[in-house]
Amino acid sequence: MPVYEFRCQDCGRLVRLFMSFAEYDTAVPTCPYCQSQHLKRRISRVALGKSEASRMDAMMDDSALADLDENDPRSIGRFMRQMSSEMGEDMGDEFNEVVGRLESGESPESIEESMPDLGADDPLA
Numbered sequence: 001m002p003v004y005e006f007r008c009q010d011c012g013r014l015v016r017l018f019m020s021f022a023e024y025d026t027a028v029p030t031c032p033y034c035q036s037q038h039l040k041r042r043i044s045r046v047a048l049g050k051s052e053a054s055r056m057d058a059m060m061d062d063s064a065l066a067d068l069d070e071n072d073p074r075s076i077g078r079f080m081r082q083m084s085s086e087m088g089e090d091m092g093d094e095f096n097e098v099v100g101r102l103e104s105g106e107s108p109e110s111i112e113e114s115m116p117d118l119g120a121d122d123p124l125a
């Protein structure tokens, strides 16, 4: 079932709704936080359909994780680059910058500190 993302025009929150295409045609999307119906459709970079989601699961199970060392920024960077190429998606400049810095050995904590806006518009990230 596809995920639709909306920005609530009243409380400003990001709202994710699971709906079938038929429902999307007829339903009036409602903000779960303030019950507003003033939702504006938002195009998501990360919305995953079912096939992509199970592809992610499959990747998580395979050898990519086996040689992931969470304490080694270079290993994390390599892993993230592999994930993005498997998904065949351009993840954007921010993502590429993070991966590049991880691969040069910078710690995730220090990258996060220097990029306070990282994922700021996505509370589920």
Ligand SMILES: [Zn+2]
Binding pocket: 008, 009, 010, 011, 012, 013, 031, 032, 033, 034, 035, 036
């Ligand atoms: Zn709202």
